Amino acid sequence: RLHEFFLEGSPDDEGQLSHDGFVSIFGLKADVYTHRLVRIFDLDNGGTIGFREFVYGLSKFQVDSFDRRVQFAYRLFDLDGDGSLDKHELMAAAK
Structure with a gap:
């Protein structure tokens, strides 16, 4: 289920979330903090979030x-x- 949720924001099932995809799946308003969240989730600094990075980033909310x-x-x-x-x-x- 989590993977399906992730793929909702990934165009053509590329397996990567851009900032726009991230904002879209969570229903957020794009601002400096959503950009910062994407940078925090993007562990390899590739500009997008892979599924493993997504799961790891979400785990940070369970601190x-x-x-x-x-x-x-x-x-x-x-x-x-x-x-x-x-x-x-x-x-x-x-x-």
Whole structure:
């Protein structure tokens, strides 16, 4: 079932999700955070998400500790991926 859900966003069953496909299957509005989520899921930095990356990324939402949830949120809001949150990133997160 999860694989079928994944393939709904993959044109012609290519087996890869683009940002648009990711947004589409989850019914999200495209914004800086959906782009950041795709980058977090895209472990090989190929620009798309394969099924294994998709499953691994989803598993991050099942984090069992507060520290891991904070780490995930930090990575999400660190839009430029530099390891720190600057004023602009904090302002964007607060919106």
